[in-house]
Amino acid sequence: MHTRIITFLFVVAVTANAQAAPVDLVTNGTSDYVIFHDSNAPKSVSEAAVELQAYLLRSSGAKLDVVHQPADKMICLGDCEAARAADVEAQNLPWEGFRILTNGTNVYIIGRDTADGEKTPGGGTSRGTYNGVCRFLEEYVGVRWLIPGEHGDYIPKSSDVTIPDTDFQDAPAMLNRRVPYTQERRSEVKQWWRRQRLGWSLYLNHSHNWQHTIPASQFDKHPDWFAERAGVRVPPTGRYKLCTTNAELVKAYADAAIAYFDRNPNTTCYSLSPSDSAGYCECDQCSALYEKDPNGRRSVTPAILTFYNAVAKIVAKKYPDKVLAGYVYAAYLYPPKENLKLERNVFVVLTPSIDYGFTLARPAIRKQWESLLQDWTNATENISYYDLPVNITTEAGALNPPGLEILKFIYPKLAAAKIKGVYVYGVPAWGRAAPLNYLLAKLAWNPNADVEAMFDEYCAKAYGACGDDINQMYRMLDKEVARHYREFPNASYPLTTDMLRDIYAKNFPEIEQRYRAAHAKVKDADAKFRLEMIADNLKVLHWNLRQHNLLDEPKASAFYLSDGDFFEFLSANKGSLALHPSDGTKVPAYVRTKRNVTVPAKPKQAEKVRSFRLRGDQHLIVKPTGTSAAEVRFRRISARGKLITYRVFESDGAEVSGGVASEGSPLILDNADSGSEYYHVVIAGGTASFTIDVKEAAWAADGNLSDQGLHLLGQSSPLYFYVPEGTPAFHLSLEASPPGETAAATLTDPRGQRVAEFDCAQLSVDRQNIKLTSGQSGWWKLDVHKAKTGAIDDVWIKLESPLSGYFSLDPDRAATVQ
Template sequence: MVLRIFTCLIAVFLIGGRFSPLLAQKKSKQKKEDNSPERIILADKGQTLYRIVVPSAATADEQKAANVLQDYLLQISGAALPIIEADRSRSRYEIVLGQNERLGELGLPINLNELKEDGFLIKTDSLRLIIAGGNEKGTLYGVYSFLEKYLGCRMYSPKVKVVPRQATIMLDKIDDLQVPVIGFRDTHYRVTWDEEYTDWHKLDHDAKGGRPDWGMWVHTFNELVPPDVYYDEHPEYFAMVNGKRLPTQLCLTNHDVLDITIQNLRRKIAENPEAKYWSVSQNDNRNFCTCDNCKAIDDREDSPSGSIIQFVNQVADQFPDKMISTLAYEYGRAAPKTLIPRDNVNIMLCSIEAYRDKPIEADTTSADFVKDVQDWGKIAKDIIVWDYVIQFNHLISPFPNLHTLKPNIQFFAKNGVNALFEQGNREVGGEFAALRAYLLSKLMWNPEEDVARLMSDFLNGYYGAAAKPIQQYIDEMTQAQAASSQPLRIFGSPNEASTSYLSPELMKRYEELFNAAELAVADSVQLLERVRIARLPLEYAWMEQAKKKYAGEGGVFQKFGDRWEASTTFRSKVDDFTDLCIREGVTQVKEWSTSPDEYRTANYRLLAQGMNEHLAYGKKVTFISPGNNAVTAEHAKMLTDGVRGSQDYTYNWFSFSGQDLEVVIDLEELQPVRRIESAYFQYGFWLRLFPRKVEYSLSADGENYTVVSAVNNTLPIDQYGGQQRDFIGEFTPQNARYVKVKAYSIGNTPGWHPGAGRPANMLIDEIVVE
């Protein structure tokens, strides 16, 4: 009892001595009507009259919203607002959260159904602040939007957050209703894999990038009808391709396949009953079934999506309370002519073929895709677009597509798309990864956002005084790309851009801008590190272009007299680039392959090989296989030009499909030969495979050859990552003028391979004779 009296006396003293601004507000407000337009003072000099009111049966997300609001208000103002339940005592000084019974008591006409799952209303009513949200995370999203829009908080990345201190939190009248057009929003950048970032930016994945609403995500035919279980005994379950059954896709008109799919899907749903979406979708290859029954449906529907939709509709009928998702991807992208997806069928439409230099709707080369989006929008109730916003072969490379993000998302929303998966970089890093994730997340929530304002806000908050030169860098590169009229491809490269937005002149200009950016933040270790990370794509582009040039000005090697030496600039850039990538946590520089250390190793290999003017250097190469139709004049020179390939298989590698390599090199005179080597590239799951054996032969007359060495391949062909291997033959020196190299292809890939039955590609870069 004594303690209670003492506490009350202290409270009276505090109110009298320190609450005067708030008490003034209280007295003033009591004289006004409840709908007074005057400002609300939530906190002043660390004190408050307010408390946070949650529903008496608050959901976990509503309770979380209250805790988040309480924590940030304390950080901003020093005021600790208590959290109470709605069945406790009433006050006019309340922040009312969630689907709260207080709303009915106050007689506020809020249509909670209008908010759907994620929408929210932020509203002032007399002295109260109301943040009411939809059935799922709406209230939590509303709290984060209130903190950002009205209190100046920012979360640019999980590591870069702004919480401005305010002695007084004063609110003008607010009436802010937000309901997203895009119901499911996922930005596939590793930088977003953080619980608070995900909630702050209203994304539909968890802290590890997973999607809890999805039981199975994509490319699931093999998972539902596993070839290793069924193919040997039942090849008829699988696709008829060129007259042969292959385990590439399913035969979608086989009744047993339907039964097995339903049975296995039912088992998976029982293991994860909370998931709403379940993918029944094609594998990631183009070898679909062309048996008579499947072909008849596809011909009738003018698209292979015909047999897909007929099959998936039958699956969906068995699971009326779930959404069955399927891909409209590559061969199955066009909508069927007469078939209609069931209401519980989700169409996952993929934009993989589209260029990125112009908005999709404005690009004539994307006219077919635009039509497909419009056609599916007319017949499907639930559509998710899988969109692509990065250059996959070069994850850390300049890619000026930021200006297309908003119009593309607007186009999708306009055509009935209610879900978006923006595929950026599943690995750590990538060009402006934090900026891209930030812009995409904001635009998916509201496609009408002002991108210029968002970008300016981000650059200033993230890079400080370096914002201006970095903004200039982005603007000038975007303008250079537009002026070039060259397409921007998601499978392009810095070398492809060397005649457009990454020309030698522009590269020098970009260097100047980044020098200015670094100088502007030289006194801040954190900001300088962020600027240097932003510069990584430029450094990467410089190195890749140097490797393409290889020798001479701007190349990896320069000649001094009769001696070739490695560029000291290139050598230093390799280590600086790799070390910064590792410090930042970058995992890959190419999709599925090439860690920073592997990138360093590939470049060290190049430096170690050097510019070697060996016996066959510059000599004529005659092709026996592949035939003339696969060999250009450039190819004929490529195998003896001294230029070595690296981790990018699209440059300095001669590639051909489905044949052995057999060539003869004329050394022009008889001379002793003791060593022959040739280099090959493998990217196993993408049909770029090592030869099974390489054979070297010598001849003095060009007619009679003697095999001097044979090297067998011992590496498997089931790896995602890129590998390079030198097949080296060493032997007792023999006099010869002609050198024959024969590399034996593995032929068509085996049935278990993702490219089953398709011819393998062979890649070779240089034949060295010593």
């Protein structure tokens, strides 16, 4: 054991008396001190006391009682009479800030705290005293919260704890600090967030909000509220857009925001942000506001800001102190050429989508980024920041380096620009990117912190004796990823096959060598646990590299798992913080609905199955028809960084199996024992695409998972759907993303007669009402093909009631679902 005296390095530090004696808080594992706070202190203060007591005990062996009466020797927490008697007050501290002071024999940790249920003027909360205790534990006890959970703490042991004479205060540079996509709904991650002093005294809601505010159901009554394309108001599906120059629409949006504030009087912010993706209105009034951005692309920024202002102006009449927040992003990222003054209640969220992934490794992108930051901060003081600048999005286990050079570039500039908040993506699989998540949390509080020093310290404390090996492994990957982004101009944030080949397969021998060296050195149990979180991801990465045939001798690796062992490994580690979280354990409601699944005669107009690809999440119904087990194979998988998983349910909704899609391991459905009439195959595909090949069964794909319908990629084999006798009419839609991505389709009835032609060369959605005559019940065929202009890529097909919405792509194995 040793004596530890640690010197603070804080934003503001003032030595009260250079000659004053230090405070001996713990001596030889014992202490005369107590932890005091008022009995009516906010919950956050009592939580701070519990944290302080627990970590002092774990570090020094001394348990300091928590009391509610001042004592001669005490650590005094929170704003109270005892603190004010020592001339320590919280009222002049910034929200979320704190002051730590030694005065005589006592230590005071006083923060700006909101009472239970109280909000700051910005609509948030303030846990200043708790923040001060966490900083105290870091600086004087040496505690680090490296990852969430029981193995995440670094607590050096010392029988003596001495506090130097000091008086200083600190507060966050950002009023809203979030590191999302870190599995933050888990209790242990929420606790980790608190200890890292993440949180907000300024509440901001900036999510994509058009669909929630103006639902698609309004289209029939108000088609002019929605985007116009090629002279036609487009039926709203997916991430639909609004006509931002329509005065009635602006009023309706403002009324919805006002109604929200009426229902939630303590809430201070409502989102104006458009739905994601493209498809903006092309009516004359909207188009007149559009211009070209610096890269020669269409910019809709003037229209979006005009909309923000118009809504904000109406809302301010009733709620002048409420805030309307909205992104500046994608097609509305660049400021307008002519200055457009924003209403004082508009809060801009700068979202530089040009830098997603590690694209800031490119000098040209850095230059654009700096220009954007300067232009927007010149335009308004009400500005926050949203980004994913150091993220490789994947479920494939690829380690995500910390992006040290990018972090050193971004954060000091955000601080200098006086950005009010940061919402910067972390990585949900902590075994891929724990150092990055840690750095993002620290920089949210102090964007001028020393990134290199924090990273080095993290590796040393998280991995102990093998810290240098892991440090060098991540630094090697950092350099390789930056190189890749400079050499591959199309690389963005999703993991690609090029990345797997050029970064991970190329460097996998060195990654494994460094890991093995680290594993041979590690002794501490917690450090070993953190190290093995990395190993879990390397097993996933190795399996994915093997699926792409990118490893010369895959079985020679310590991370090799056969397909069967890999599926068992994933099953055993479901819910692990180390790995990317699974797509959920809830049973989808649609598998509980009993279906009538039949296998009618083959469609008369059937063609031989052509190549097709399903994309994204899918729901298949598979009905065994042979004497042997049915087989479902995934082929032509394009994972796009996604680990495609599936779950199988029997016809009564009981879950029977699950796994990971692999071209080498078919899914076997044997109803000999269960007697299930049919099976649901629920596929979590994300952005991946794949082909399905079924044997010994009939099958159909569900077009009801989204309001856009069945999602296909590229030119497809014809689709078949069954129209029952007595159906008077049905609506059928074809959707694409013109002008770049287009599609067309021909609809044929059961007699082989052409009934309708669909064209999405100009319209994003071609929705037609098909009226039936005698003799048109049975199998219909929709043949999707290229339009006269553009390229066929993402295509959606939707059948509406009274039809079931299911499609068959293999006429020899077509099933009807009612």
